[in-house]
Amino acid sequence: MDLKEKLITSFLVYEDKISADADGKLQDIRAEAFSRFEKQGFPTKKDEEWKYTSLKSVLKHDYKIFPKIESAIEFKNVKNYFLHEIDSYKIVFVDGVYSSFLSETTHDGFDICLLSAALSKPKYKMVIDHYFNTIARKEDSITSLNTAFSKEGAYINVPKNTVVPKPVQIIHFSTGIETDVLLQPRNLIVVGENSHVQIVERHQSLNENVVLTNSVTEIFAGKRAIVDYYKIQNDRKTASLIDSTYVKQLQQSVASVNTFSFGGSLTRNNLEFYQEGEHITSNLNGITIIEDKQLVDNHTLVNHKFPNCESHELYKGIYFDSSTGVFNGKVIVDKEAQKTNAFQQNDNILIDDKASINAKPQLEIFADDVKCSHGCTIGQLDEDSLFYLRSRGIPKKEANALLLYAFANDALQKIKIPELKTRITKIIAQKLDVSLGFDV
Numbered sequence: 001m002d003l004k005e006k007l008i009t010s011f012l013v014y015e016d017k018i019s020a021d022a023d024g025k026l027q028d029i030r031a032e033a034f035s036r037f038e039k040q041g042f043p044t045k046k047d048e049e050w051k052y053t054s055l056k057s058v059l060k061h062d063y064k065i066f067p068k069i070e071s072a073i074e075f076k077n078v079k080n081y082f083l084h085e086i087d088s089y090k091i092v093f094v095d096g097v098y099s100s101f102l103s104e105t106t107h108d109g110f111d112i113c114l115l116s117a118a119l120s121k122p123k124y125k126m127v128i129d130h131y132f133n134t135i136a137r138k139e140d141s142i143t144s145l146n147t148a149f150s151k152e153g154a155y156i157n158v159p160k161n162t163v164v165p166k167p168v169q170i171i172h173f174s175t176g177i178e179t180d181v182l183l184q185p186r187n188l189i190v191v192g193e194n195s196h197v198q199i200v201e202r203h204q205s206l207n208e209n210v211v212l213t214n215s216v217t218e219i220f221a222g223k224r225a226i227v228d229y230y231k232i233q234n235d236r237k238t239a240s241l242i243d244s245t246y247v248k249q250l251q252q253s254v255a256s257v258n259t260f261s262f263g264g265s266l267t268r269n270n271l272e273f274y275q276e277g278e279h280i281t282s283n284l285n286g287i288t289i290i291e292d293k294q295l296v297d298n299h300t301l302v303n304h305k306f307p308n309c310e311s312h313e314l315y316k317g318i319y320f321d322s323s324t325g326v327f328n329g330k331v332i333v334d335k336e337a338q339k340t341n342a343f344q345q346n347d348n349i350l351i352d353d354k355a356s357i358n359a360k361p362q363l364e365i366f367a368d369d370v371k372c373s374h375g376c377t378i379g380q381l382d383e384d385s386l387f388y389l390r391s392r393g394i395p396k397k398e399a400n401a402l403l404l405y406a407f408a409n410d411a412l413q414k415i416k417i418p419e420l421k422t423r424i425t426k427i428i429a430q431k432l433d434v435s436l437g438f439d440v
Helices: 003-018 024-040 075-081 115-120 122-131 141-149 383-391 396-412 418-431
Strands: 089-094 111-114 154-158 168-174 181-183 186-191 196-205 211-221 226-233 239-250 254-261 266-276 281-290 295-304 310-319 324-333 341-350 356-365 371-379
Touching (some): 003 024, 003 141, 024 141, 075 196, 111 115, 115 122, 115 186, 122 154, 122 186, 141 239, 154 168, 154 196, 168 181, 168 211, 186 196, 186 226, 196 211, 196 239, 211 254, 226 239, 226 266, 254 266, 254 295, 266 281, 281 295, 281 396, 295 310, 310 324, 310 356, 310 396, 324 341, 324 371, 341 356, 341 396, 383 396, 396 418
Parallel strands (some): 181 211, 211 239, 226 254, 281 310, 295 324, 310 341, 324 356, 341 371
16 A cells, blocks of 8 residues: 555544544544645645655655564664764654653643643643644644654743743653654744743654654744744655744744755755744845755745734755755735835855755735845855865865855854764765864
8 A cells, every 4th residue: 555545544533543542633634734735645746845856766665654563672772963063952752653762851841842742631632622732723634643643742831921941952862672663743932022042952862774754743823922943854865854844933022943954865845934023033044055867946935914024034055966945935014014024045156066946935025014035046066265275275175165065154153062063064064075174
């Protein structure tokens, strides 16, 4: 049977298994979501939103829907995947199952724990009912599939007037004990009025077995809240990731999502911001550096609904070999959203002749008193700049790397955690196969 048929059979089993413990409302949400997926199926290139990205090669595998856990993993074997240079809270999952051994959670003034606990405990019911699956795009079949099987992931609830004292790391490991595994984590993050949190998320395979991750995250930023979210995507080339993140902001909040895409076979990022108040700032930043036949597809949406708001979007891409990039960025400015300031920029460098980028920046403006701009550049390294560096005695390889680093640097500067900035800089140096030779 194909994957869709297998999912239909698996959902019937899953529904019976959780029905005794599940909340009635959650059961209805899951059933409705799966009905939508069953009707729509997986997207194809006939769908406008997927015209440049085919899932055929990803969906051909015989995925395990409910992978088995045979052994725990030792921290020493995965230490390098953590941002271990600083103290942090940690929510860690191994093959979709929460690892208490690797995690460091808390309920001391705010909740940093696992979603299954929040879904099953009455004391969280009011929060879950108010937020869960309220901004995730219901028309999207991949998101609906995640909702149908949603059970485990990170749950972060920061009450008003609270600053989380250290960053939160959300890490999903795939052990590869079983081949061809489908994982579907679900994260729910609620940040209250006047509160602040920093979050780093990573999906990581531990061997070369095939894994497909369908991840959904809902983020709610209350009045004057500050949310800094960082995604590190540097997985093995046998891993594929579909990552859908939905952000809802109330007045005077600042939410930033920074996406760093370096690894994986196919990576699709769906990132949507919905502004629900005045004087909101939304920041979307990304750096993509890929090679071979890798594909990274960034789809973004910012919906300006109220006046006096801003959005700043900057994506940089560097493409080697036969790699492919996709950027589709849409900004919508509603009629009531006067005095909007919306900036969108996508810059790309194609290193090799077979590399390609499909870019489609979009503005839909229905207000008349706004400042909106969008731009896209596609090119190669500047020969004059390269000649200048070579004339100063810098070898060609290092000169290329310096220019590429400088190209990506303005997006890199958006990182507010110094240790994370150092880590990303080292990854960039590895991708460029050079030592940059300066302090970071």
